[in-house]
Amino acid sequence: MNKSVAVIITKNEAHNVTACIESLQEWVDAVVVWDAFSKDETKRVAEAAGATVFQREWDNFAAQRQAALNGTEAEWILFVDADERATPAFGQEVMQRIVDVGDDAPVGYWLPRRNFIVGHEMRWGGYFPDYQLRLLRRGKAHYVAEREVHEIVQLDGAEGYLDEPIVHINYTSWSQFHMKQRFYSAYEARILAGRGIRAQPHNFVLQPLREFWRRFVTLSGWRDGIHGLRLALLLAWYYGFMPYWYLLFQQR
Numbered sequence: 001m002n003k004s005v006a007v008i009i010t011k012n013e014a015h016n017v018t019a020c021i022e023s024l025q026e027w028v029d030a031v032v033v034w035d036a037f038s039k040d041e042t043k044r045v046a047e048a049a050g051a052t053v054f055q056r057e058w059d060n061f062a063a064q065r066q067a068a069l070n071g072t073e074a075e076w077i078l079f080v081d082a083d084e085r086a087t088p089a090f091g092q093e094v095m096q097r098i099v100d101v102g103d104d105a106p107v108g109y110w111l112p113r114r115n116f117i118v119g120h121e122m123r124w125g126g127y128f129p130d131y132q133l134r135l136l137r138r139g140k141a142h143y144v145a146e147r148e149v150h151e152i153v154q155l156d157g158a159e160g161y162l163d164e165p166i167v168h169i170n171y172t173s174w175s176q177f178h179m180k181q182r183f184y185s186a187y188e189a190r191i192l193a194g195r196g197i198r199a200q201p202h203n204f205v206l207q208p209l210r211e212f213w214r215r216f217v218t219l220s221g222w223r224d225g226i227h228g229l230r231l232a233l234l235l236a237w238y239y240g241f242m243p244y245w246y247l248l249f250q251q252r
Contacts, residue, residue, distance in 0.1 A: 002029035004098055005074035006086075009064050011036040013082035014045045016169075020082050021049040027091030028078060034068040062151045066143040069136065079134040083169045084113070090164040094135060097162065106160030107140035108133055108153060113168040117177065117231065125221030125228050126214075129165065181238040188239065189246035199248040208240030 006024040010017055010033055021031050033046040036058035043053050056067055069077060076098045080086065086094075090111075097109060112129035115122050122128065133153045144152040171177040215221045216232035224231075 002074040004028045004076040004078060004094070005072050006031045006078045006080055007065075007068045007072055008033045008046075008051070008080050008082055009036075009061070009068065010034070010038060010042050010046070010082050011058060012038045012040045012042060014038070014041040016082040017042055017046050017051075018049045020080060020085060021046060021051050023086040024078075024080060024091070025050060026088075027086060027094055029074070032068070032072055034064060034071075036064065062143040062145055065151055066145070069138065069141065069143070072138070075138060077136050077138055079136070080166070081168070085167040085169070087164065087167060090162070090166050093162055093164045097135070097160070104158065107137040107157035108155045109135035109160045109162050111135060111162045112165040114165045115168045115170045117170050117227070118172065118174055120224075120227045122224055122227065122231065124219060124223040125216065125231055126219045127224075127231075130168075131161065133159070135162070177234075181234070182242070185238050185242035186246050188243040189250065192243060192247050193250050197247070198251055199244040203244040204241055207244060208236040211240035212236035 004027075006028045008017065008020055008031065017033065021033075024031050031051040033042070033051045033053045035042055035046070035053055035055045037055050043055065046053050054068075054071065056064065058064065065079060068079075078094060097106075110131040110133050112131055115127040115130055117127075133155075136153065136155075137157070140156045141153050144154060171180070212232050212235075215235055216228065221228035221232045
């Protein structure tokens, strides 16, 4: 059995997956791609880059990651998205952390991310260190099925934190950004509806203001200058206003 395997979840990521695989190969025993029957050349491109590819119909993020966790035979599994890149320093730290694991050692590690949005590295506003629980010891972690997006991992043991960040090329265009945020807004509306929450007039004013203040002031988004201001305003719209707009239409 391999000591460590990197798992990449993909759907139509032919343009990203080669660079992701190549950034990982030196630091893990194998790279495995779990592909949701992409309509582009993801499978062929990933295999050409040296990865093993499994295909599974898509249902949601949590289920896809759990299937990969169950189906990958390795002591440690590192989950990486196709738009992320491992640096040599990150890879070396991963190798160091999974050696000589004691009984009280962490069974899962949070990794920091450097987020690049349309060519700009965002250091504030919640975009750094942006910890993700992605390095997991097999048999000691599972994904919460009810959390379909922005997955939650439950650990049977201690957790730790890596020092070296992975690079996340988050959005390469504003059209990509807007498309993804509309998806997240609709998903958040479904969560609110499931909790029995109804849209009220004050939600359309107070929630955007709270989200803007959180991003721009509390999380120091202002330090990223005009880019921080732009993102704080956009996320106030998508996370503060739009979920309640969708919720209002669901109520009707």
